Amino acid sequence: MSEALRPLRRNEIRQQNEALILQAAEKVFAEAGFGGATMQLIADVAGLPKANLHYYFTSKEELYRKVVSNIFDIWLHAAESMDNAPGPVEGIGAYIDAKMEISRRHPDGSKVWASEVMHGAPVIQDYLETTLRDWTAGRAALIQGWIDAGQMAAVNPDHLLYMLWAATQHYADFGHQIETLNGGPLTESQWREAKDSVKVMILRGIGAV
Amino acid sequence: MSEALRPLRRNEIRQQNEALILQAAEKVFAEAGFGGATMQLIADVAGLPKANLHYYFTSKEELYRKVVSNIFDIWLHAAESMDNAPGPVEGIGAYIDAKMEISRRHPDGSKVWASEVMHGAPVIQDYLETTLRDWTAGRAALIQGWIDAGQMAAVNPDHLLYMLWAATQHYADFGHQIETLNGGPLTESQWREAKDSVKVMILRGIGAV
DNA sequence: ATACAACCTGACCAAGCGGTCAACTAAAAT
DNA sequence: ATTTTAGTTGACCGCTTGGTCAGGTTGTAT
Numbered sequence: 001m002s003e004a005l006r007p008l009r010r011n012e013i014r015q016q017n018e019a020l021i022l023q024a025a026e027k028v029f030a031e032a033g034f035g036g037a038t039m040q041l042i043a044d045v046a047g048l049p050k051a052n053l054h055y056y057f058t059s060k061e062e063l064y065r066k067v068v069s070n071i072f073d074i075w076l077h078a079a080e081s082m083d084n085a086p087g088p089v090e091g092i093g094a095y096i097d098a099k100m101e102i103s104r105r106h107p108d109g110s111k112v113w114a115s116e117v118m119h120g121a122p123v124i125q126d127y128l129e130t131t132l133r134d135w136t137a138g139r140a141a142l143i144q145g146w147i148d149a150g151q152m153a154a155v156n157p158d159h160l161l162y163m164l165w166a167a168t169q170h171y172a173d174f175g176h177q178i179e180t181l182n183g184g185p186l187t188e189s190q191w192r193e194a195k196d197s198v199k200v201m202i203l204r205g206i207g208a209v
Numbered sequence: 210m211s212e213a214l215r216p217l218r219r220n221e222i223r224q225q226n227e228a229l230i231l232q233a234a235e236k237v238f239a240e241a242g243f244g245g246a247t248m249q250l251i252a253d254v255a256g257l258p259k260a261n262l263h264y265y266f267t268s269k270e271e272l273y274r275k276v277v278s279n280i281f282d283i284w285l286h287a288a289e290s291m292d293n294a295p296g297p298v299e300g301i302g303a304y305i306d307a308k309m310e311i312s313r314r315h316p317d318g319s320k321v322w323a324s325e326v327m328h329g330a331p332v333i334q335d336y337l338e339t340t341l342r343d344w345t346a347g348r349a350a351l352i353q354g355w356i357d358a359g360q361m362a363a364v365n366p367d368h369l370l371y372m373l374w375a376a377t378q379h380y381a382d383f384g385h386q387i388e389t390l391n392g393g394p395l396t397e398s399q400w401r402e403a404k405d406s407v408k409v410m411i412l413r414g415i416g417a418v
Numbered sequence: 419a420t421a422c423a424a425c426c427t428g429a430c431c432a433a434g435c436g437g438t439c440a441a442c443t444a445a446a447a448t
Numbered sequence: 449a450t451t452t453t454a455g456t457t458g459a460c461c462g463c464t465t466g467g468t469c470a471g472g473t474t475g476t477a478t
Contacts (some may be wrong), residue, residue, distance in 0.1 A: 004242055006391065010423095010476080013424090013425075014217060017425095028357075031246050032439060033242035033245060034329060035241055035243075035244035036242060036243060036244020036245065037244070038464085038466085039463070039465080039467085040465080048427095050235060051307060051426075052425085054467065055424095055426070056423075058467090060466065061468080114323070114382065116325065117386045118239075118320050118323060118382050119245075120240065120385050121385055121386070124388070126391070128389040133389070136390055155409065155410060156279065156406045158391075159402070159403055159406035159407065161477090162376075162380070162387065163379075163382075163407065165379065165407075166383070167372050167375050169375070170371055170374065173327050174279075174325070174327070174371075174374070175322075175325055175377070176330055178253070178371065180337045181341070182343055193368070197281070197364060197369070197372075197463095198368065199369035200364065201364060201369070201372060201414035201415060202410070204362070204413060204414045204415075205409075205410035205411060206410060218446095218453085219446080219453095222455070223455085224454090246437070247434085247436085248435085248436060248437085249436095258457050259437095259457090260456075260459095261455085261456060267437090268436080269437090383458070416433065421477085422476085423477095425472105425475085426472080426474090427469100427471095428469105428471100428472105429468105430467105431466105431467085431469105433467105434464090434465075434467100435463100435464070437462095438461090438462105439460085440457105440458100440459095440466075441456105442455100443457105444454085445450080445452100445453085445455090446451100447453085448451070448452085
């Protein structure tokens with residue numbers, strides 16, 4: 001209710017509708033995959049006529065590309081938590097926390113990303129080859145520095161990163177399987193236990209505790 | 210060449226064509242997802258006319274269901290490697306080996322399974338609730354036994370299982386990402402290193418070494 | 419008040435989809 | 449040799465899809 005009757009300004013309309021569409025698209029792409037998603041369904045979820053989607057996004061693929069790139073930005077932002085840490089316990093611990101929180105708060109985004117990569121990354125191959133490759137190389141060097149300083153065991157940094165990604169994203173991508181086995185969504189304390197379990201196992205696994 | 214001209218017997222024809230179709234379907238479903246896959250494309254990959262697929266499988270969904278259930282059987286078989294082990298080092302070590310080998314040899318199957326679960330398991334929900342649930346409960350009890358016997362640290366068995374699944378399947382499901390970062394497919398020795406890394410980190414992570 | 423540009427949308431379209439079927443060939447049973 | 453059954457396939461069908469567009473509405477600049 002409130003002042004909903006005030007006519008919206010142009011900027012607001014565009015911003016609001018694009019956000020609405022992107023939000024609906026993320027959900028539908030996550031649930032059905034790119035091929036299974038339909039513009040009609042996205043439109044219904046967004047509460048807009050289908051033709052309106054094509055006013056803001058010229059094609060299904062462009063809309064999808066926008067969704068994926070938004071997710072990637074969230075990821076990159078979370079990655080910063082690993083920097084400026086005195087050692088692996090703080091750095092990797094914070095990174096696990098951040099990524100687990102993303103799995104909890106943005107499971108749809110995680111699924112879209114997973115789906116995209118699983119199908120050969122037809123849309124974001126360039127991201128993988130540039131931004132992600134650079135990021136990975138940088139963090140691997142960071143980890144190697146901790147190893148050289150005797151702060152953790154001599155594990156392969158690349159495979160450690162893969163394990164971090166795998167273990168944390170699993171709670172989003174395979175959330176349905178976990179919920180089924182758990183007999184329902186994870187509670188607040190179960191999420192805490194999940195985080196702790198992942199952190200304890202990995203940090204001990206790399207000899208950092 | 211050889212004796213390819215000998216007329217095939219009925220049994221052979223059926224067996225051969227069903228295998229051909231299932232193989233092609235697994236590949237196409239893995240690459241495009243259920244919604245993105247088309248019967249025509251599966252037919253092309255199998256080298257058969259589309260109408261022939263519908264002679265052996267009444268619908269796209271039935272074909273898909275068969276593919277998924279085949280994968281599940283492979284998984285259950287690999288799960289046996291965890292049994293009859295004197296302790297976590299042997300049991301979990303063997304399980305990691307088995308699952309890493311599956312990721313390497315059957316990446317398409319793993320992707321189809323992941324895709325199915327990610328999209329809410331519309332087809333195999335009953336598997337999750339019966340077979341998988343029972344299997345998980347059994348292995349969690351086995352792990353708890355090892356903990357009680359002082360053979361490993363007191364970690365949450367469920368989250369350990371999730372980590373095992375996540376870490377091993379990642380090499381199949383996100384194989385494309387890994388290959389991109391690696392600058393090409395993993396070599397024989399890189400696969401060995403991957404296996405060792407996962408095993409060392411997890412076994413140390415659960416205090417079993 | 420008027421002109422302009424941005425926004426909106428029902429109706430429509432060509433293309434591709436899963437699935438069907440009748441006519442055919444080849445193996446097996448009689 | 450003949451009948452029956454299993455396997456094969458091009459042509460076809462109804463339906464849904466992503467995408468278009470003409471004509472209308474609404475905010476904004478003059």
